[in-house]
Amino acid sequence: MCEVRKAILERIAEEVRRCTRCPLQAYRTRAVPGEGNPCTNVVLVGEAPGFNEDLQGKPFVGAAGNLLNELLKVAGLSRQEVFITNVVKCRPPGNRDPEDSEIAACEPYLIAQLKAIEPKIIVSLGRHSTRLFFRLAGLDFSSIMQVRGEVRRVAFNGSEYLLLPTLHPAAALYNPRLRGLVEEDFRLLGELSGKGRGLERWLYG
Amino acid sequence: MSVRFEFQDARDWRYLMESLNAIVDEASFIMDREALKLRALDPSRIAMVDLHVPREAFNTYEIEESQVKIGVNFDDLIKVLRRAKAEDKIIFEIEGRRFRIILAGKAERVFSLPLIDIVGEELPTPKVSFDVIAKMLSDTLRDSLKDAEMISDTVRFVGEENVLRIIAKSDKGELEAKFSPEGGSLIEYDVRHPSAASYSLSYLDDIVSRAYRVSEIVTVEFSTNKPLSLSFEIAGGGTLRYYLAPRLEA
Numbered sequence: 267m268c269e270v271r272k273a274i275l276e277r278i279a280e281e282v283r284r285c286t287r288c289p290l291q292a293y294r295t296r297a298v299p300g301e302g303n304p305c306t307n308v309v310l311v312g313e314a315p316g317f318n319e320d321l322q323g324k325p326f327v328g329a330a331g332n333l334l335n336e337l338l339k340v341a342g343l344s345r346q347e348v349f350i351t352n353v354v355k356c357r358p359p360g361n362r363d364p365e366d367s368e369i370a371a372c373e374p375y376l377i378a379q380l381k382a383i384e385p386k387i388i389v390s391l392g393r394h395s396t397r398l399f400f401r402l403a404g405l406d407f408s409s410i411m412q413v414r415g416e417v418r419r420v421a422f423n424g425s426e427y428l429l430l431p432t433l434h435p436a437a438a439l440y441n442p443r444l445r446g447l448v449e450e451d452f453r454l455l456g457e458l459s460g461k462g463r464g465l466e467r468w469l470y471g
Numbered sequence: 472m473s474v475r476f477e478f479q480d481a482r483d484w485r486y487l488m489e490s491l492n493a494i495v496d497e498a499s500f501i502m503d504r505e506a507l508k509l510r511a512l513d514p515s516r517i518a519m520v521d522l523h524v525p526r527e528a529f530n531t532y533e534i535e536e537s538q539v540k541i542g543v544n545f546d547d548l549i550k551v552l553r554r555a556k557a558e559d560k561i562i563f564e565i566e567g568r569r570f571r572i573i574l575a576g577k578a579e580r581v582f583s584l585p586l587i588d589i590v591g592e593e594l595p596t597p598k599v600s601f602d603v604i605a606k607m608l609s610d611t612l613r614d615s616l617k618d619a620e621m622i623s624d625t626v627r628f629v630g631e632e633n634v635l636r637i638i639a640k641s642d643k644g645e646l647e648a649k650f651s652p653e654g655g656s657l658i659e660y661d662v663r664h665p666s667a668a669s670y671s672l673s674y675l676d677d678i679v680s681r682a683y684r685v686s687e688i689v690t691v692e693f694s695t696n697k698p699l700s701l702s703f704e705i706a707g708g709g710t711l712r713y714y715l716a717p718r719l720e721a
Contacts (some may be wrong), residue, residue, distance in 0.1 A: 405624075408642050416625065416718050417517065419673055457516060465516055465716040468698045469597035 274382040276403070278375055282355045285471065290356035290369035296323035298369075299377060300351025307386040308348040308459050313394040313434060314364045320357035325350045330436040333390075337435060340449050341456035343380035349383055351376065353395050364394060373398070378422055387458050388420075388427045392434030397458075399429050413449045419456060430455055474502060474539050474565040477530040481555035481574055486684040487522075488552055490703075490711055492545040493677045494520040500541040501587045502534055506709075512595045517716045518674050521597070524709035530560070541565065542589040548572075551582045558593060585606065597714060601692035603630030603699060604668045606659040607650060609683035609703065612691065615648040616676050622646045625718055626675060628693050629667040635691075639672070658688065666695040669718045675699075678713050685711055693717075 279299035285291060298315040301324060302367045309343045318328035338344060354364040354372045376398075380388070390396040403420035407413065413431045420429045432451035438444040457467075465468035478484050491498065491509060498511040500522075507529075509522040526532040551572050555561065559576040565586065572582045619626045619639035629636040633659060637648040650656040678701060683689070686703035693699045696717050703711040 406643075412641070414669060418624065418671075465512065465519055465698060465714060466594075468716065469519070469599050469714060470595065 267351055268305040271382050273443055275300075275304050275379060278378050278382065285355070285372075285375075288356075288368045290354065290358060290368055294356040294361045295320045297355050298325050298357075299353060299355055299375070300325055300349060302345065302349030302351075303347055304349070304383060305381060306348050307384040307389050308343065308389065308455070309380060309383055309387070310348055310350045310352070310389045310391055311395045311399075312352045312391040314352050314354040314361075315357040316361055316436075318359070325352055326435070329439055330434070336400040337448060337452040340452040341459065343456070343459065349379070349385070351379055353398055369394065371397060380425070380427075381423065384425065386428060387455065388429050388456060390429060390431045391435065395434075396431040399431075403429065414447065415454065417454065428458060430458065472540070473533075473535045475531065475533040475562065476502075476507070477560060477562045478528075479530055479534075479557040479560055480708065481552065481561035482557065483685070484561050485549065485552035485555055486681070487705065487711065488545060488549050490678070490682040490685055491520055491522060492549060493681050494518050494713070496546065497542065497544045497587060497589055500543065501538060501593075502541060503538040504534060505599040512594065513674075517671070518678070518689040519594070519597070521712040521714070522709070523683075523712075524705060528705065528708035531562075535608060539565070540589075541570065541589040543570065543584070544587055544689075547584055551584065554580070554582075599698060599700070600694075600695070601637070601678065602662065602694040603628075603692065604659070604661045605630070605635050605650065605657050605659050605691045606688060607691065608685055609679065609689040611650070611656060612689055613679045613683045616679055618648060619646050620672050620676055624672050625669050626672050627667060627669045628691070628699065630662050630693065631665050634661055664694070666693060668693050668696050670699050670715050671718055674715055678715070682711060682713070 283297045298319050304394040316328055333349055335345060354368050355375060358364050390399050396410055396413060397407045402422040410433060414433060418429045420427055433444055433448045438448045494513045495511045498509055501508045505526060507524045512519050552628040555574050556576050559574045562573040562575060564571040570584045570585050574580045615637045621641040622643050623641040627638040633651055633669060635650040652660045653690050663696060682703050685705060690702040698717060699715045701713045705711055
C-alpha cells in the first residue's frame with residue numbers, strides 16, 4: 267500500500283517539476299512538490315516555497331523549517347512521520363504572497379497528493395493554506411487568528427478530513443506570543459494524531 | 472454465543488442508534504447480565520458517547536454468557552432500523568457470527584447482518600465533576616444551537632448564578648440566548664461556581680439534532696474550560712450521555 271502511494275506521489279512530483287501552468291515556473295530554481303511519509307495520517311500544508319526551499323527543492327528547510335521541526339516535536343511527531351507540502355509548489359518572486367490564479371493552477375496537485383495519502387488530519391499552515399481548505403469545504407473564512415486552533419470536520423472531493431488551521435511558522439519565528447499560540451495548536455495536533463490524549467486528559471485526569 | 476433482547480418501540484431504538492452514529496461509525500456494545508452498554512470516542516478523540524440501558528428497559532433480555540461483545544456498523548444497522556413502522560417492536564438475536572434484527576408489527580420482518588470485530592480499547596468510567604448543572608427541554612437546546620450556527624462555528628456556555636447563557640460571536644454578528652428557572656426555560660439549575668467554556672458547534676449540533684429525539688429533557692453540565700456533558704434519559708430507563716472537549720481560548 268505504501269509503495270503504491272509512494273509511486274503515485276513521485277508521479278505527481280514529476281508533473282510538478284515539469285509544470286508550466288502558471289507564470290511562477292519562469293522564476294523557480296527548483297519546484298517543491300513536497301515530501302514525507304506516504305502512509306501518514308497527518309499532512310501539513312504551507313503556503314509557498316521560500317528562498318532556501320527553492321534552492322533545495324524541499325519544503326520548510328530554512329529557519330521556518332527548523333521551527334516546524336520543533337513544533338512537530340511538541341506534537342510528539344517527527345518529519346519522517348508526516349507529509350509536508352505547500353499550496354503553491356514554486357517560489358513567488360521576492361517571497362510575495364501567491365496570487366489566486368497561481369493557487370488555482372496548483373490546486374489539482376495538492377488534491378491529487380491528498381487523494382494518494384488519504385490522511386486523517388490536514389494541518390493548514392497560515393492564511394493562504396487555510397483559506398483554500400475553507401473554500402474547498404464550503405466554509406466561510408474570516409481570518410487565520412479567528413479560526414486557528416479549532417479542529418473542523420471537513421469534506422471535499424469525496425473525502426473527509428479533520429482540518430486543523432494554525433499560523434504559518436514563519437509568522438511565529440520572531441514573535442513569542444504567536445509562537446505560544448502555534449505551539450498550543452501543535453499540542454492539539456499531538457492529541458488528534460493519537461500522540462496525545464484528547465478528551466481523556468479531562469475525563470481520566 | 473446466544474443473546475436475545477426485545478425493545479418495545481423500534482423507532483425509539485432507531486433514534487438511539489442514530490444518536491450513537493453522531494460519534495462513531497462502528498463500535499462494540501457490551502452486553503452483560505445487568506445492562507447493554509457502549510462507550511466510545513470519536514476518531515478525533517474530541518467527543519465521547521456513553522450509553523447505558525439496564526435490562527429492566529427491555530421487554531425481554533436473555534444472555535447465556537456473563538458478557539458478550541456485539542460489534543456493529545451503524546450505517547448498516549440504521550438502514551434496517553429506518554424500515555421500522557410506528558408500532559413495530561424490535562427484537563435482536565445473536566447466533567454465532569450473525570446478528571438478527573426482527574421488526575415485529577402486523578408482519579414480522581427478519582434482517583440478518585454480520586457481526587464485526589472491532590479492535591479498540593475499553594474505556595473506563597469517566598471521572599469528572601461539573602460546576603454548572605442545568606436541566607432543560609432538549610428541543611430548546613437544539614433551537615439555540617441552530618441559532619448559534621448561523622453566527623459561528625463555536626458556542627460559549629456561561630453559567631451565572633441565576634442565568635445560563637449560550638453565546639455565539641463572529642464577524643457575522645452575535646447571538647445570546649438566556650435561560651433561567653424563573654423564566655421557565657430551565658427545569659433545574661445548580662451553579663456551584665460561575666463557569667464559562669466554549670465548544671465546537673459542529674459536534675454539538677450533530678449530537679443534539681439527533682439525540683433530542685431520544686429524550687425531551689437534556690441535562691447540560693460544564694465547568695470553566697472543561698468538557699461539556701449532555702445527558703439524555705431514555706424512555707423506559709437508561710442514559711445516553713455525551714462528553715465534548717472544550718475549545719480552549721487563546
